[in-house]
Amino acid sequence: MIDLRSDTVTRPCDGMRKAMAQAEVGDDVFGEDPTVNSLQERLAEMFGAEAALFVPSGTMGNEICIKVHTQPGDEVVCESGCHILNYESGAAAFLSGVQMRSIQGTRGAITREQVETAIQPPLYFLPKTTVIAVENTHNSAGGTVFPIDVLADLHMLAQERGLKLHLDGARIWNASAATGIPLQDYVGYCDSISVCFSKGLGAPIGSAIAGTKEFVQEAHRLRKLFGGGMRQVGILASAVLYALENNLSRLPEDHANARLLAERLAELPGIEVDLDTVQTNIVIFDIAESGRTVSELLEALKDAGVLVVPFGPTRLRAVTHLDVSREDVEFAAGIFSKIVRGTH
Ligand code: TLP
Numbered sequence: 001m002i003d004l005r006s007d008t009v010t011r012p013c014d015g016m017r018k019a020m021a022q023a024e025v026g027d028d029v030f031g032e033d034p035t036v037n038s039l040q041e042r043l044a045e046m047f048g049a050e051a052a053l054f055v056p057s058g059t060m061g062n063e064i065c066i067k068v069h070t071q072p073g074d075e076v077v078c079e080s081g082c083h084i085l086n087y088e089s090g091a092a093a094f095l096s097g098v099q100m101r102s103i104q105g106t107r108g109a110i111t112r113e114q115v116e117t118a119i120q121p122p123l124y125f126l127p128k129t130t131v132i133a134v135e136n137t138h139n140s141a142g143g144t145v146f147p148i149d150v151l152a153d154l155h156m157l158a159q160e161r162g163l164k165l166h167l168d169g170a171r172i173w174n175a176s177a178a179t180g181i182p183l184q185d186y187v188g189y190c191d192s193i194s195v196c197f198s199k200g201l202g203a204p205i206g207s208a209i210a211g212t213k214e215f216v217q218e219a220h221r222l223r224k225l226f227g228g229g230m231r232q233v234g235i236l237a238s239a240v241l242y243a244l245e246n247n248l249s250r251l252p253e254d255h256a257n258a259r260l261l262a263e264r265l266a267e268l269p270g271i272e273v274d275l276d277t278v279q280t281n282i283v284i285f286d287i288a289e290s291g292r293t294v295s296e297l298l299e300a301l302k303d304a305g306v307l308v309v310p311f312g313p314t315r316l317r318a319v320t321h322l323d324v325s326r327e328d329v330e331f332a333a334g335i336f337s338k339i340v341r342g343t344h
Pocket of ligand 1: 005006007008056057058059060062083084087135137138139168170171196198207
């Protein structure tokens with residue numbers, strides 16, 4: 001089966017499992033896990049941040065950051081397709097009591113001008129805008145990179161207006177690999193970042209958040225409150241250290257594979273792909289004109305050994321990753337072609 005549903009489906013390789021088995025561990029709730037501590041130090045250094053905190057998932061990472069930055073009733077300005085708004089089970093409302101004000105972006109990016117108009121004036125009957133949340137790369141826009149100059153503008157705006165800028169950087173690794181822009185440059189513009197190790201980097205679990213020491217101190221308290229205090233979790237941190245060592249530098253392969261798939265799909269009748277959005281490891285394409293429904297195509301693909309996910313009423317998403325080779329992508333493209341052309 002060629003599994004293109006998400007880059008979350010990767011399985012730890014033998015080397016990673018070995019590293020996990022050999023990890024030095026301690027009780028991380030007591031701050032005594034040496035592997036977690038060294039991972040957190042390494043991350044803070046990589047990001048150019050004062051401190052970092054290991055958390056179980058990207059969702060928890062984002063939601064802790066929002067909780068630190070807000071009070072119930074506050075408003076968070078975000079892009080309309082972002083993960084925090086659409087795919088975190090309403091957690092920002094549930095856990096932080098905030099409401100999200102969404103702006104339709106361009107390829108996942110929202111500009112200073114757009115955000116400025118969304119910030120509430122300080123009137124007693126209006127919600128208080130306290131956070132701008134952005135996503136890089138932007139998942140539902142097709143893995144697009146948030147332009148660094150636009151991020152710099154948002155940073156300026158946040159500074160001027162006393163707002164916090166949060167970056168959902170679940171796939172910041174892909175953004176950095178695609179642009180060559182160092183991670184520190186992205187992180188430097190933000191008050192908080194959350195990143196994931198269980199996507200393109202291929203770890204079985206794990207995310208982290210980073211910011212100032214003061215921010216991480218409060219985030220640490222909230223991680224416990226949200227039920228995310230973990231014990232001998234060096235086993236997982238060692239998988240992350242292994243992933244940073246071995247899997248970070250190969251992300252351009254995933255990007256090349258996504259491009260290959262997108263170009264092949266774009267040649268097919270009734271399939272529409274905006275190739276300009278295919279900047280990293282995600283390919284979102286529209287099948288409205290193919291004469292097939294999403295579920296018919298999903299079924300036919302599955303029968304032929306290819307898995308993708310539905311992404312809207314007429315769209316599908318394919319994601320390349322560590323466990324998908326160039327040959328796999330070529331095979332998958334061939335299957336798509338046969339199914340769409342009706343020769344399968
Ligand atoms: N994304 C998953 C699904 O939830 C959609 C995927 O398959 O792409 N931020 C971004 C940008 C994400 O794409 C995801 C996961 C998360 C946060 C949440 O991470 P987890 O699943 O670790 O909570």
